[in-house]
Amino acid sequence: MRVIVVGCGRMGAELALALVRERKEVTVVDSDSRAFARLGTGFAGTTVAGVGFDRDVLLAAGVERSDALAALTSGDNANIVTARIARTIFRVPKVVARVYDPRRAEVYTRLGLQTVSTTAWGVSRIQQLLVHGELNVIRSFGAGGLTMVEHEVPSQWVGRDVGHVEVPGEIGVTAILRRGEALLPGRDTRFETGDFAVIAVVSRARGRLEHLLGLRQGGG
Numbered sequence: 001m002r003v004i005v006v007g008c009g010r011m012g013a014e015l016a017l018a019l020v021r022e023r024k025e026v027t028v029v030d031s032d033s034r035a036f037a038r039l040g041t042g043f044a045g046t047t048v049a050g051v052g053f054d055r056d057v058l059l060a061a062g063v064e065r066s067d068a069l070a071a072l073t074s075g076d077n078a079n080i081v082t083a084r085i086a087r088t089i090f091r092v093p094k095v096v097a098r099v100y101d102p103r104r105a106e107v108y109t110r111l112g113l114q115t116v117s118t119t120a121w122g123v124s125r126i127q128q129l130l131v132h133g134e135l136n137v138i139r140s141f142g143a144g145g146l147t148m149v150e151h152e153v154p155s156q157w158v159g160r161d162v163g164h165v166e167v168p169g170e171i172g173v174t175a176i177l178r179r180g181e182a183l184l185p186g187r188d189t190r191f192e193t194g195d196f197a198v199i200a201v202v203s204r205a206r207g208r209l210e211h212l213l214g215l216r217q218g219g220g
Contacts, residue, residue, distance in 0.1 A: 002066045004029060004092075006052035006082050007073035011098065013038035015070060020044045027061045030073075053081040058090065068094035076100055083113050138198070145203050148174065153195040154214045163187030165212055170205035174198050 001024045005016045008030035016039060019026045026045035030036065033049040050057030052073060063069065069086040071079035076099045083097035096114045108115050139148040153176075157165060162173045162185045175198040176183045176191070183189070191197070201209045 001025065001068065002062060003027070004058070004061050004063060004066050004069040004086075006030075006069065006071045007079075007098075008032075008035035008038055008047075009072065009074060010038070012070070012072040015072065016045060017043070027066075029057060029061050051078075053078060053085055055085065055089070058082075058085065063090045063092060066090075066092050068092065069096075071095070071097040073098075076104055080104070080108060080113065083108075083115075087113065147201055147203070147206075149199050149201060149209070150177075150196055151199065151213055153191045153193075153197050155193075156214060157191045157197075158193050158195075160191055161187060162189045162191070167205060167208065170202050171209050171212070172200045174200050 003019050003024050004027050005012050005019070006029045008016070008028050012028065012030070013035075016026050016028045020043065027048060028036065028039065028045060029048045029050060029052050031049070031051050033047075036043075036047045036049075039045075039047070048057060048061045050060070052058070052071060063086060066086075069083070069092045071082040071086075073079055073082075079097040079099060083095045086092040087095045094114075096116060097108065099108065099115045104115075136150045137147050138150050141147070162176075166172050166187070173185055176185050176189065177196040177198065178192060179194070199209065
């Protein structure tokens with residue numbers, strides 16, 4: 001898999017290094033060649049100095065044969081322009097743009113561009129830690145609108161069916177970790193002592209989930 005990472009700030013550099021560890025073919029683009037120092041001397045990918053939305057720079061980075069591109073500079077406009085060029089002109093199959101303004105993220109999503117709003121995600125994550133700190137969040141989707149949490153099954157769940165603790169449209173048990181194995185439960189699967197449940201929960205129902213787990217009084 002060939003991936004272009006545009007922007008070698010902290011996020012871009014970390015992503016590039018993570019992709020290289022997965023044995024992906026990575027090219028990093030940044031307008032300031034000094035930024036490549038973040039990659040370290042042993043970086044196994046390639047680097048191209050230049051503006052990410054410049055077509056010649058993208059061509060030099062191999063955009064025509066790339067499978068994915070991530071636009072991660074510090075500017076929303078630069079990221080969106082880069083993403084649109086990669087997607088509409090060079091037909092890169094997978095394109096993601098980082099945006100800081102959550103309002104822009106919504107607009108660009110409607111235009112068919114995949115975006116990651118670090119501001120919205122950060123606010124949601126801080127809220128989770130402050131208000132729902134006892135829930136171990138392992139994955140977030142939609143800027144925190146849906147989260148996956150992992151929690152040890154409380155004693156009041158033991159012996160009960162999965163269907164009895166789920167709330168349609170709000171709370172669903174997606175997996176059970178039992179004695180070192182992961183199970184995909186049905187609604188009639190029964191919880192056992194020592195189980196850990198992986199649960200999908202929408203933001204408005206986190207308080208209700210905490211109540212079901214016995215972490216707070218009341219259902220709010």
